Amino acid sequence: MSGGMVKQTIQIYARVKPLGRRQQAGIYSVGEDEKSASNLEILVPRDLAEGFVNNKRESYRFKFQKIFDQEAKQEAVFESIAKPVAECALAGYNGTIFAYGQTGSGKTFTITGGAERYSDRGIIPRTLSYIFQQLEKDSSNVYTTHVSYLEIYNECGYDLLDPRHEASRLEDLPKVTIMEDPDQNIHLKNLSLLQASNEEEALNLLFLGDTNRMIAEVRIKLTGINFTLDHLS
Ligand SMILES: Nc1ncnc2c1ncn2[C@@H]1O[C@H](COP(=O)(O)OP(=O)(O)O)[C@@H](O)[C@H]1O
Ligand SMILES: [Mg+2]
Known part of the structure; x- marks a missing residue:
């Protein structure tokens, strides 16, 4: 932090x-x-x-x-964990949610969701939906929304939305480096930031990143999402 x-x-x-x-x-x-x-x-x-x-x-x-x-629903996880973070992001505070656990422990299920049922949607699609809903309600401001998708694996960052790459291996993706400026702001160099104007566009980017992630086929120790919003009045 x-x-x-x-x-x-x-x-x-x-x-x-x-x-x-x-x-x-x-x-x-x-x-x-x-x-x-x-x-x-x-x-x-x-x-x-x-x-x-x-x-x-x-x-x-x-x-x-x-x-x-065990019986906790995705909806309940979203309500308790992600919604408050999304609300803070909308109020101008950066927020991070990440899942930690061994392979197979349910990180992807919790963060992204399960493929079988709509009700199995995880934190990312629910949060995207929530954020765009809130932005639509606010007609007094103009917002621009961007998505980036970074994977951290073995201490290296990889850009999962790199537009120039059809990834075959994770190592082929551009490496993203984390840098801190004198004001202690974190900058991710080499990470694509793609505009997504609505929920559908954002979900498409999520699918693109997931596809790159699956093709790269790795065991992921850390999966997360970061919400940053630019406010333009
Ligand atoms: N809460 C849950 N309810 C139902 N199935 C789950 C749950 N958590 C994980 N799973 C299932 O268990 C398997 C492993 O979970 P996964 O999210 O892929 O683990 P990880 O990402 O931590 O390696 C997947 O088939 C996933 O759908
Ligand atoms: Mg996983």
Whole structure:
């Protein structure tokens, strides 16, 4: 975090992924403590590998702003996590949402969404839709909206919307470098910024970036979106 005005500190949420077909259930519980913070307690049976019966369990407890359990809907995740960030962005504060977790833990599902159902749309399409809805309501200002799509992999940034490239491998995409100016503003050099005037155009860019990402076929450790709006009165 750096530069500019800060409206809020970092908020950390947990989402528990529903079990896959051949996955074994983990042991965990969700609770609230005295200060009504959410706790996620994970129990890791000890010595299972050794094969002897042992009632001792190891417990790990983590605190989060809120915990989304297995049955949590995409809509609820959007409402609690993304909508406040979008509202801050509309009020002039930069906002970042990112998902962190091992491969297969549900980052893409949460951030982008699932392909099967419309209701599985994730944070990005819902937020794009919300932002354009809000902008349409405001007839007293003129807004320009741009989209860029950056992938960070192994400490390098890659431009997923590079117009000159039909990406075959991630390494073939232009590398994006992160630079900080004396005022501590972050600049992403080499990152395309494409105008998207409405939800459809923005979604098309999202699909283009996703396609480049899938073609490049990598295991992604970090997926995110950054919202910056230019206000023109
Ligand atoms: N909350 C969820 N509900 C239903 N399916 C999910 C959920 N989270 C993840 N999945 C499914 O689990 C698989 C792995 O999730 P994915 O988002 O691709 O993980 P990651 O991006 O962290 O590697 C995908 O098939 C995805 O659709
Ligand atoms: Mg993923």
